[in-house]
Amino acid sequence: MPYNAALCLSPMSIAFPPHAVSRLRTARLLRSTRPFLARGGPSGERCAGCRLILSHCMCAWRTVVATRAGVCLLMAEHETLKPSNTGWLIADVVPETRAFGWARTTVDPELLALLADPQWQPYVVFPGEFVAPERVVSQLLTETADQASEVISNKRPLFILLDATWPEARKIFKKSPYLNSFPVLSLTPDQLSRYRLRRSRRDDHLCTSEVAALCLALSGDDLASQVLEAYLDVFTEHYLCAKQQLKINEDDEVHQRLGQLRAQTDIAIAPKNG
Ligand SMILES: [Zn+2]
Numbered sequence: 580m581p582y583n584a585a586l587c588l589s590p591m592s593i594a595f596p597p598h599a600v601s602r603l604r605t606a607r608l609l610r611s612t613r614p615f616l617a618r619g620g621p622s623g624e625r626c627a628g629c630r631l632i633l634s635h636c637m638c639a640w641r642t643v644v645a646t647r648a649g650v651c652l653l654m655a656e657h658e659t660l661k662p663s664n665t666g667w668l669i670a671d672v673v674p675e676t677r678a679f680g681w682a683r684t685t686v687d688p689e690l691l692a693l694l695a696d697p698q699w700q701p702y703v704v705f706p707g708e709f710v711a712p713e714r715v716v717s718q719l720l721t722e723t724a725d726q727a728s729e730v731i732s733n734k735r736p737l738f739i740l741l742d743a744t745w746p747e748a749r750k751i752f753k754k755s756p757y758l759n760s761f762p763v764l765s766l767t768p769d770q771l772s773r774y775r776l777r778r779s780r781r782d783d784h785l786c787t788s789e790v791a792a793l794c795l796a797l798s799g800d801d802l803a804s805q806v807l808e809a810y811l812d813v814f815t816e817h818y819l820c821a822k823q824q825l826k827i828n829e830d831d832e833v834h835q836r837l838g839q840l841r842a843q844t845d846i847a848i849a850p851k852n853g
Contacts, residue, residue, distance in 0.1 A: 598670040599678035604659035630662050635821035642841040648736040648798035649675035655743030665788035666742040672807050681751050699737035707765030716762045738794040742787045809837040
């Protein structure tokens with residue numbers, strides 16, 4: 580039985596058409612000859628809208644925020660299949676999210692068309708220490724006193740995020756010549772440590788949706804940035820509770836925080852219980 584036959588459509592997944600990461604995942608599943616089994620995950624029917632088991636579905640908490648910036652995810656081969664992948668959450672929140680599977684030998688013509696679209700100023704989000712210094716920026720180009728800034732300021736930032744493990748991300752960065760002409764947005768140690776402090780994060784690794792939240796704060800998309808953080812917290816809560824077979828408490832702090840933020844958005848859907 581193919582893996583996706585075990586998925587079901589929740590009412591919310593009908594309300595929201597499948598987003599870029601969802602479509603990429605479906606295409607990836609159709610290509611696989613063997614069913615993909617998430618290791619160590621809870622068993623049971625999964626929701627097509629959020630990938631969680633039905634008892635822990637978080638579709639009612641889906642919050643969409645319009646943004647000036649766009650996000651372009653370049654995803655490593657298995658990333659779309661991981662139930663813990665957070666690129667999915669970015670696509671949930673930010674409608675201007677595009678997602679492409681990365682391959683060394685081929686490049687999707689739609690990706691090249693996106694990168695060439697004059698409405699966007701692409702930035703490759705990657706640690707600066709691995710890149711020639713003249714390519715590295717820590718702020719968006721509009722904020723630098725650049726002669727070309729007037730031209731750039733009309734463009735919307737497009738954050739290219741490499742959604743992959745660190746070794747895969749390095750490979751994607753090195754072996755994608757079509758990215759070479761774009762500035763590399765490198766989050767500074769200062770930005771990162773402030774973020775960790777604020778979020779009480781101890782480990783060094785930020786997940787893809789956290790990096791996206793930091794980028795959205797740089798582009799002035801503050802509400803989307805905050806929603807994405809709160810949405811990740813809700814996802815983490817649902818994901819871990821599913822794993823540990825615990826009931827979800829939708830009145831806890833993480834749900835309340837997201838509830839407060841979504842009240843500020845115009846296109847959010849009200850949570851299940853009011
Ligand atoms: Zn769901």
